[in-house]
Amino acid sequence: MASNCSLPFVYISGEEVRRLVGMAELIEEMARGLRWVSERDEGGVVQPVRTVVRVDKYCGNLGLMPAYSSKSDSLGAKLVTFYPHQIEGVPSHQAIVIVLDPRTGTLQAIVDGVEITNMRTAAASACAARALLQQAPRVLCIVGSGVQARSHAEALRIHHSFSEVRIWGRSAASAQRCADEVRAKVSLSLPDALRDADVVVAVTLATEPLIRGEWLKTGAVVISVGACHSDWRELDDDVMLNSLVTVDSCDAAMKESGDIIQSGVSPSNSQRPNCVSCRQRYLQKLEK
């Protein structure tokens, strides 16, 4: 662990995070954490919907994400910035995590949050895929070719053996680089990339719908990771209105998910089962 002896807390770098945490074990930790969150009061997690400070002058966002878990007795917060129009060479998402002693509130560690964000997001998606897939998937399609595309290619392969992994990116060169890194195939057209895919991961910074319902296989599991801002979209209304929509937090989804807010799908007006009605099934599957 990288620590500075003159400081009363440790600093843990991204490299150290990567060395200390494996994706397979993180997926199990995420499943445990998601179960606690879904159990509400019984789960003992206090996690308000994050506050997002808009930095409109620079088209940026700062998210403040505090949480306490009584079951793991852990207290901390993540600070994350997301700047969709980032300048070349600067990551679009940057973060730090602070870990506090829950008994006293004393700072124990500052952890680089970039690697945690990359890994945790993909681990949560892997839990969702495991819980929601009805049968063994064959084709994975990743829409986007950035940091999350890479971590999702790793995480989703932990529990599923895909015979084909496809990457689509709006820049063919970036999609090719990503595909080479994660041993996948590039698709130059999005409809071709989506054709017959059993699992679709949407990990772009798009602000308009990219993925159309008519391009999806019936029964596909679509994991919506981008569009985490009320103004952003990745999925069209056809996808949203003809799907069973499952979310980790209704409150957060109703505040932050552009696809849910703008399509009008909500826990109160959805014609389809939503997170409340599938919660039990989801919890049971997370137990697996």
Ligand SMILES: NC(=O)C1=CN([C@@H]2O[C@H](COP(=O)(O)OP(=O)(O)OC[C@H]3O[C@@H](n4cnc5c(N)ncnc54)[C@H](O)[C@@H]3O)[C@@H](O)[C@H]2O)C=CC1
């Ligand atoms: N739900 C969550 O907990 C998290 C969500 N995210 C979101 O996931 C998405 C991907 O994040 P990263 O991979 O870290 O970002 P990144 O900056 O590494 O990659 C973004 C990708 O989106 C593509 N892109 C940008 N605009 C596009 C457009 N209009 N159409 C198609 N593709 C476009 C870029 O070419 C790039 O391939 C972002 O929306 C991010 O905010 C990221 C971390 C956590």
Ligand SMILES: O=C([O-])C1=[NH+]CCC1
């Ligand atoms: O949870 C997270 O780290 C993020 N959500 C949206 C962008 C980054």
